[in-house]
Amino acid sequence: MYRYDAYDQRLIDERTAQFRDQVARRLSGEISEAEFKPLRLQNGLYMQLHAYMLRVAIPYGLLSSDQLRKLAEIARKYDRGYAHFSTRQNVQYNWPRLQDVPEILAELATVQMHAIQTSGNCIRNTTSDQFAGVARDELVDPRIYCEIIRQWSTFHPEFAFLPRKFKIAVTGAPTADRAAVRVHDIGIRVIPSPEDPSNHGFEVLVGGGLGRTPRIAEVCRSYLEREDLLSYLEAILRVYNRNGRRDNKYKARIKILVGALGIDSFREQVEAEWAQIRDGVMKLSDEEFERVSTAFETPAYATLEPSDDFVAGLRLGKDRALGRWVASNVVGHKVPGYSAVTISLKPKGKPPGDATDEQMELIAELADDYGFGRIVVAHEQNLVLPDVDSRRLPELHARLTQLDLAEPNVGKVTDIIACPGLDYCNLANARSIPVATRIGQRLDDLDYLHDLGDISLNISGCINACGHHHVGNIGILGIDKQGEEYYQLMLGGSASDDASLGKILGPAFPSDEIVEAVANVLETYIRGRESADERFLDYVRRAGFAPFKERLYDQRPA
Amino acid sequence: MTNAQPETPELHPGARRIVRLRGLEPDAKAEVAIDHWQRLTDDDPYPSLDALPVLVSIERAEADAETLRARSGPWGVWLRGDDEVEAVAERVRGLPVVAIEVPKFTDGRHFSLARLLRDRYGFAGELRAFGDVLPDQLFYMRRCGYTAFELAPGKSLDTALRTLEAFSVSYQGAADERRPLYRRREI
Numbered sequence A: 001m002y003r004y005d006a007y008d009q010r011l012i013d014e015r016t017a018q019f020r021d022q023v024a025r026r027l028s029g030e031i032s033e034a035e036f037k038p039l040r041l042q043n044g045l046y047m048q049l050h051a052y053m054l055r056v057a058i059p060y061g062l063l064s065s066d067q068l069r070k071l072a073e074i075a076r077k078y079d080r081g082y083a084h085f086s087t088r089q090n091v092q093y094n095w096p097r098l099q100d101v102p103e104i105l106a107e108l109a110t111v112q113m114h115a116i117q118t119s120g121n122c123i124r125n126t127t128s129d130q131f132a133g134v135a136r137d138e139l140v141d142p143r144i145y146c147e148i149i150r151q152w153s154t155f156h157p158e159f160a161f162l163p164r165k166f167k168i169a170v171t172g173a174p175t176a177d178r179a180a181v182r183v184h185d186i187g188i189r190v191i192p193s194p195e196d197p198s199n200h201g202f203e204v205l206v207g208g209g210l211g212r213t214p215r216i217a218e219v220c221r222s223y224l225e226r227e228d229l230l231s232y233l234e235a236i237l238r239v240y241n242r243n244g245r246r247d248n249k250y251k252a253r254i255k256i257l258v259g260a261l262g263i264d265s266f267r268e269q270v271e272a273e274w275a276q277i278r279d280g281v282m283k284l285s286d287e288e289f290e291r292v293s294t295a296f297e298t299p300a301y302a303t304l305e306p307s308d309d310f311v312a313g314l315r316l317g318k319d320r321a322l323g324r325w326v327a328s329n330v331v332g333h334k335v336p337g338y339s340a341v342t343i344s345l346k347p348k349g350k351p352p353g354d355a356t357d358e359q360m361e362l363i364a365e366l367a368d369d370y371g372f373g374r375i376v377v378a379h380e381q382n383l384v385l386p387d388v389d390s391r392r393l394p395e396l397h398a399r400l401t402q403l404d405l406a407e408p409n410v411g412k413v414t415d416i417i418a419c420p421g422l423d424y425c426n427l428a429n430a431r432s433i434p435v436a437t438r439i440g441q442r443l444d445d446l447d448y449l450h451d452l453g454d455i456s457l458n459i460s461g462c463i464n465a466c467g468h469h470h471v472g473n474i475g476i477l478g479i480d481k482q483g484e485e486y487y488q489l490m491l492g493g494s495a496s497d498d499a500s501l502g503k504i505l506g507p508a509f510p511s512d513e514i515v516e517a518v519a520n521v522l523e524t525y526i527r528g529r530e531s532a533d534e535r536f537l538d539y540v541r542r543a544g545f546a547p548f549k550e551r552l553y554d555q556r557p558a
Numbered sequence B: 001m002t003n004a005q006p007e008t009p010e011l012h013p014g015a016r017r018i019v020r021l022r023g024l025e026p027d028a029k030a031e032v033a034i035d036h037w038q039r040l041t042d043d044d045p046y047p048s049l050d051a052l053p054v055l056v057s058i059e060r061a062e063a064d065a066e067t068l069r070a071r072s073g074p075w076g077v078w079l080r081g082d083d084e085v086e087a088v089a090e091r092v093r094g095l096p097v098v099a100i101e102v103p104k105f106t107d108g109r110h111f112s113l114a115r116l117l118r119d120r121y122g123f124a125g126e127l128r129a130f131g132d133v134l135p136d137q138l139f140y141m142r143r144c145g146y147t148a149f150e151l152a153p154g155k156s157l158d159t160a161l162r163t164l165e166a167f168s169v170s171y172q173g174a175a176d177e178r179r180p181l182y183r184r185r186e187i
Helices: A006-028 A033-041 A065-078 A098-109 A143-153 A226-243 A254-261 A263-277 A286-295 A308-316 A320-329 A357-370 A390-402 A433-442 A446-452 A511-528 A536-543 A546-553 B058-063 B065-070 B085-092 B109-119 B135-143 B157-163
Strands: A045-047 A052-057 A062-064 A082-085 A090-093 A168-171 A186-192 A200-206 A218-225 A330-332 A338-343 A354-356 A374-377 A383-389 A457-460 A474-481 A484-491 B016-021 B030-035 B054-057 B075-080 B097-102 B126-131
Touching (some): A052 A098, A065 A357, A143 A286, A200 A226, A226 A254, A226 B109, A320 A338, A357 A390, A383 A390, A484 A511, B016 B157, B054 B058, B058 B065, B058 B075
Parallel strands (some): A168 A186, A457 A474, B097 B126
Antiparallel strands (some): A338 A383
16 A cells, blocks of 8 residues: 555645635535536546536555445445446546535545546546556556656646646556556556666657547657656646647547647657756656655565465366356466455446445455455456465355355456446446446356457447447447437457557447347357467457458348 | 625726735745736727836737837736747746736646746746636646736635645645655655
8 A cells, every 4th residue: 555644645635625615615606617617527526417426536546445445434425325436446426415525525535535636637547557566477566656646746737727638557567558558648668678677667658548539559758767757747748738739629638639740740849848857856766766665565475385276276176166266357466375356346237347335345354354455446347356365265255255246257258348328427328337237147158258268348338438449359339320329339459568449340239239249249259269269359350350240240131 | 805806895997906926935925916017908008107017918018119118117018828938938038027818717728838937938027817817726826937816807815815825735846846845855
C-alpha cells in the first residue's frame, strides 16, 4: 500500500472542504448548474439517466482491506448496497444524493481515498497493471511512477481545463502489457536503458484512444530517462492544452491533434517545449524515487518452497472445479511459493463488475486471511488477491465457492468487459449488461469455455466505446436502427502489446440474434483452428473474416 | 461586506471592485480593491480624464504609442486567452498591468499563457483576469501567475476571497512557487 503522509492527507481533507462549500453554494443557488458541472465532474460526480453517479479513484487499482470495507459501508449507507468496478480502476456508485456527497468524500478521506479528477476535462486517475509488484515478467514495479504522476497531476493548475479528458497508463512489464497503454492518451512503458540494461527508463506513447475515433498510440519518445518523467509529461500536456481543438468535443482528444499534425510534427513541438524545462526544477532525484518507493509497504512475505509444481498439480488434478479455477484465475508470483488470484466479478447472469456490500466485506476478509490485506482492481473489472500462499489455494477456492465468487472464467470469453449501457447511461443506444448476461448463460459449458482458451469480449452500448469494443478480440457495439437495438460484431481487436483495432464483420444483428452470432463465431474458430495452441486472435489474423462471414451471413435469409 | 459583488454598492462610473493579491507568493494575502483601470476596445475613445489608467489591445498600444506616452495616467495591455505567448511576451514586457480575457471558464488556454508569461518571459507586473472569471477558478489562476481578478458580473467577492485559499499545499511547481513539493518538503 502507498501510505499517505501529512501533505497527502491535508490535500484530500481540503478538497472535501472545498467541495462541501461548492455543494452548499449550488444548493443555495449562488452557482448555476452550468458553473457547477465541471466542479462536480472533477470530483467524479456525473449526472446519469436516473440519478447522480459518483466515481471514486482507486489509484493504480490498489486497495487495502480497510478501504474495501469503507467502500462497502458507503454502498450500504448512501447507495443501494452495491458498487460497480469500472474499466479504469475506479469504483462507481449509481445512486448517491448530491447533499450526501461531501459526507461520502469525508468518509473516503478517512481511509486515504478520494474522487479527485475521476471525471472532467483534466488528467484522470493513472492506471496500471493489476499484477504490478508481483508479476514475474515485470522489470520494475510501475506503481511508484503512477504515484509520482498522481501527485504531479493532482490539482495541476495549468491543466484543469484541457480540451478534453486525459488518461495516462503505465506498465512495468516490457513484453506483457496488461494496462492497455496503447489505447491511452499517454502510455508509458518501462523499458531497459539501451546503454545500460541494469538501468531503466520509459518509452512514451501518445495519442491512443477508443471512443468515436479509435487510434493506437504512436511512439513520441523511444527512450526517456526516468528523472525526466514529469518534465516530459508537462511538455506534452502544454502542447495539448495550447493546441488541442476546442470547437468540437468529438475532435478534442489528443489523438486527433496527433493525427492532424502527424506524430513527427507533434513530437517536434513537444521536444521544443521540453527543451525549455527539462533541466529545471522538475527533474526527479533518486531520493524522490526512494521516498515514494518506501511509502509503498511491501508485504512481509514468508520464505516458502517454490510452488510451481504444486500449482501445476492442482491445475491437472482430479478436482476439476479447482483445476479449472487454478488454470484460469491463478498466475505465478515473483516471490517463490506465492500466487496471484483473480476473483471474477462476472458470475453467470450478473452485471460485469458489480459487487454487493456483503461481497466486498467478504473479499476484504479473504484478503486479510490469505493476502496481507491487499486487493487490486483489474481493468477487466475483476478483483485480484495478489499475494496468496499457493499451498492455501484449495482452501481459498473452497471459500470462494461458498460465496459464489469462484467463477473460473478469467481471460475467457465470458470474462466480458461491458459499459453500463442503456440501463444506466443517457448516451447509450442499446443495452450492454443484458447481452453480457445472455452470452454468459449461453456459454455455460465450462469445458467448452476452457477449450476456447483466452478470448476477450467487449461490449459498448454506443460509439463512445466505454466498453472498449474496438480492442476486444470480439467486440460488440450497440446501435440504434429506427428505434430498435441492434448490435455490430467486430473481430480482431487487442489492447495488449500486439494492439490492434477490431473490424466490423458485416451487417448488425438484432438483439435476439446477437448471442447466437457470438456462439457461431466461437464455433467457426473451434472448427478452423490448427490446434488448441492457436489462440482465437491468431486464428482471426491468419484466416481472416471469410470463414466467419460464411458461417454467420451465408445462412441468413436475404 | 456580505456577499458584495463587483458592482455593489454604486461606485462612480467606470470603477469596479476587484480581488487583488498583495504578491505572487502562495501565502500572499488577497484583498478587495476599488479599481479604476479602463479597458478600451479599439473603437472606444480615450477617457477625458487624462490621469485614468487604461488597458488597450496590443495592436492599439503599438498604433497609439505616441498618444499613450503623452497621457499622464499609466497604461497596460489586454490579451485574449488564446493569444500565443511567443507573439506577445516581448511586446508587454515592463508594463505595469497585463489583463487576459477568459472567454469561457472551461477554455483553459489562458492558464498556459499566464504561466509562460511569468515563468518563461519574466513578466513582473500585475497579471489580471477578466471575462468569465468565476470564484472556483481563482486558486488555479493564482498558481498560474495571476495577481488580480475582475470577477464576472454578479459573483461574490467574499466567496472569491475564500476560494483563493482552497489549498494550503501543492504538489507541483507553478508560477507562485516554482519548486515542486519534492524539492521543498519539510516532513
